[in-house]
Amino acid sequence: MKKLLLCLSLSLFLNSCDKNCDEEIKQATEQYEKAIGYANGSSAAIIKLTADYNKKLSEINERCN
Numbered sequence: 933m934k935k936l937l938l939c940l941s942l943s944l945f946l947n948s949c950d951k952n953c954d955e956e957i958k959q960a961t962e963q964y965e966k967a968i969g970y971a972n973g974s975s976a977a978i979i980k981l982t983a984d985y986n987k988k989l990s991e992i993n994e995r996c997n
Contacts, residue, residue: 953996960988 971977
């Protein structure tokens with residue numbers, strides 16, 4: 933019985949973590965898209981924003997996987 937409860941608790945924790953990760957990715961993507969809109973086609977700004985966005989996604993991925 934203890935083992936079953938431990939497994940259920942772990943499962944709930946992992947699902948919660950996945951949901952938090954999904955939310956973080958969603959927020960990062962929304963921020964990136966908004967920032968790209970403000971870049972007004974500036975190649976340098978878009979390159980910098982894309983690099984920052986990729987770094988943020990990598991950080992989230994490392995924490996969540």
